[in-house]
Amino acid sequence: MDYKVADIGLAEQGELNISWAISHMPVLESIRKRFQDEKPLKNTTIGASLHCTKETAALIKTLEAGGAKIALAGSNPLTTQDDAVAALAKAGTNVYAWRGQTKEEYYWCINKVLDHKPMITIDDGCDLVSTIHSERTELIPHVKAGSEETTTGVIRLKAMADSGALKYPMIAVNDTPTKNMFDNRYGSGQSTIDGIIRATGGMLLAGKNFVMSGYGWCGQGIAKRAEGMGCNVIVTEVDPVRALEAAMEGYRVMRLEDAACIGDLFVTSTGCKHVIDESHYGLMKSGAVLANSGHFNVEINIPALEGLSTVKTRIRPDVDEYTLRDGRKLYLLSEGRLVNLAAADGSASEVMDMSFANHALVAEWLIDVDLEVGVHNVPESIDKMIATLKLDAMGFGLDTLTDEQKKYLSSWREGTT
Numbered sequence: 167m168d169y170k171v172a173d174i175g176l177a178e179q180g181e182l183n184i185s186w187a188i189s190h191m192p193v194l195e196s197i198r199k200r201f202q203d204e205k206p207l208k209n210t211t212i213g214a215s216l217h218c219t220k221e222t223a224a225l226i227k228t229l230e231a232g233g234a235k236i237a238l239a240g241s242n243p244l245t246t247q248d249d250a251v252a253a254l255a256k257a258g259t260n261v262y263a264w265r266g267q268t269k270e271e272y273y274w275c276i277n278k279v280l281d282h283k284p285m286i287t288i289d290d291g292c293d294l295v296s297t298i299h300s301e302r303t304e305l306i307p308h309v310k311a312g313s314e315e316t317t318t319g320v321i322r323l324k325a326m327a328d329s330g331a332l333k334y335p336m337i338a339v340n341d342t343p344t345k346n347m348f349d350n351r352y353g354s355g356q357s358t359i360d361g362i363i364r365a366t367g368g369m370l371l372a373g374k375n376f377v378m379s380g381y382g383w384c385g386q387g388i389a390k391r392a393e394g395m396g397c398n399v400i401v402t403e404v405d406p407v408r409a410l411e412a413a414m415e416g417y418r419v420m421r422l423e424d425a426a427c428i429g430d431l432f433v434t435s436t437g438c439k440h441v442i443d444e445s446h447y448g449l450m451k452s453g454a455v456l457a458n459s460g461h462f463n464v465e466i467n468i469p470a471l472e473g474l475s476t477v478k479t480r481i482r483p484d485v486d487e488y489t490l491r492d493g494r495k496l497y498l499l500s501e502g503r504l505v506n507l508a509a510a511d512g513s514a515s516e517v518m519d520m521s522f523a524n525h526a527l528v529a530e531w532l533i534d535v536d537l538e539v540g541v542h543n544v545p546e547s548i549d550k551m552i553a554t555l556k557l558d559a560m561g562f563g564l565d566t567l568t569d570e571q572k573k574y575l576s577s578w579r580e581g582t583t
């Protein structure tokens with residue numbers, strides 16, 4: 167057992183928080199109990215790079231119950247919950263993560279995970295997989311397959327596959343309905359608002375012009391929650407279908423350069439780069455607040471903001487005030503990193519229950535299958551099983567098709583009567 171965490175003395179609080187999370191993750195817990203008996207992952211080393219939250223600890227405990235040996239690092243320098251990783255370390259997991267890392271420390275942790283020679287990788291953002299493929303290529307023959315948690319990671323994996331760089335099969339957990347429809351939409355929707363409120367010390371949202379850049383799964387969830395808090399939501403998009411969807415949902419849709427001068431609060435969740443750029447800062451009102459909920463801290467062009475500023479002052483742990491040359495002040499939350507994980511707890515246990523049930527069941531499935539190199543979907547049977555278990559845990563009923571209905575739906579003969 168090997169670890170590097172901020173403070174092992176936080177383990178007791180971490181155990182309490184992990185138990186709290188597990189009590190809201192009934193699907194993962196049922197998988198953990200089965201894994202305990204069946205040990206489907208015995209003799210399997212799993213290397214993971216994930217936001218190290220209390221919910222991630224619940225996943226790690228599930229995989230360990232299945233017999234896996236785990237090595238875990240964070241997937242972002244600012245999103246580790248120090249108490250959760252302390253509890254994991256105390257319980258014997260190989261874990262290398264703490265909140266507030268430099269880039270060098272972050273990749274040191276990734277490399278410590280890779281020193282364990284994983285046979286399965288679990289990634290959130292593709293930093294583990296890209297490090298294996300660029301710097302630790304000697305490990306490729308040891309890896310059977312892996313799974314990826316987020317949209318940005320899947321985009322990177324598909325780019326790797328298209329260019330022939332990807333050398334082992336990867337499962338796009340992000341793309342399965344029990345993940346993106348719930349974690350991205352309801353999870354990041356709620357927790358992004360939570361992060362903004364916590365970071366700012368309770369800034370009033372009612373009446374604010376809330377500019378949402380990106381109206382994908384996350385953007386839809388964030389916009390809906392902002393609307394519920396009384397914001398006037400404005401959406402900026404590059405995809406005409408999603409822009410139209412936002413317009414028909416009742417939001418104003420415009421170009422960011424037009425929204426820049428009226429927004430009070432700007433939130434990005436696109437998976438893209440420099441969405442808020444130098445030209446936009448010049449148009450913004452003094453006092454505007456900027457936050458990102460997309461995977462990387464490149465959605466808001468921070469170097470450009472620094473270049474335009476004369477003074478940068480840390481007002482609160484997650485608020486930096488940038489004073490521009492003309493005296494206007496712009497406020498950046500959580501250094502442009504995912505505000506829901508850096509300033510709040512990330513997506514709720516109830517939705518991470520489904521995301522992490524996917525990783526656990528995919529890891530079990532990967533042991534027995536031989537897939538071609540490429541990016542694969544989660545089998546539909548796993549997705550449906552998770553949805554069924556979740557509905558059951560929530561106490562909701564589900565109808566079943568009668569034989570007559572099954573026959574009707576599989577036939578073309580019955581038409582207008």
Ligand SMILES: NC(=O)c1ccc[n+]([C@@H]2O[C@H](COP(=O)([O-])OP(=O)(O)OC[C@H]3O[C@@H](n4cnc5c(N)ncnc54)[C@H](O)[C@@H]3O)[C@@H](O)[C@H]2O)c1
Nearest residue numbers: 316317318354380382383384403404405436437438460461
């Ligand atoms: N904060 C979290 O907890 C969390 C959870 C899941 C995913 N994510 C991350 O959030 C980001 C978005 O994920 P998603 O699942 O919503 O992706 P998505 O593909 O469903 O949506 C992204 C949207 O952004 C739009 N977009 C791209 N570039 C743009 C630009 N320059 N200006 C305006 N719109 C632009 C796209 O057209 C698309 O509609 C990704 O980086 C993903 O990894 C974060």
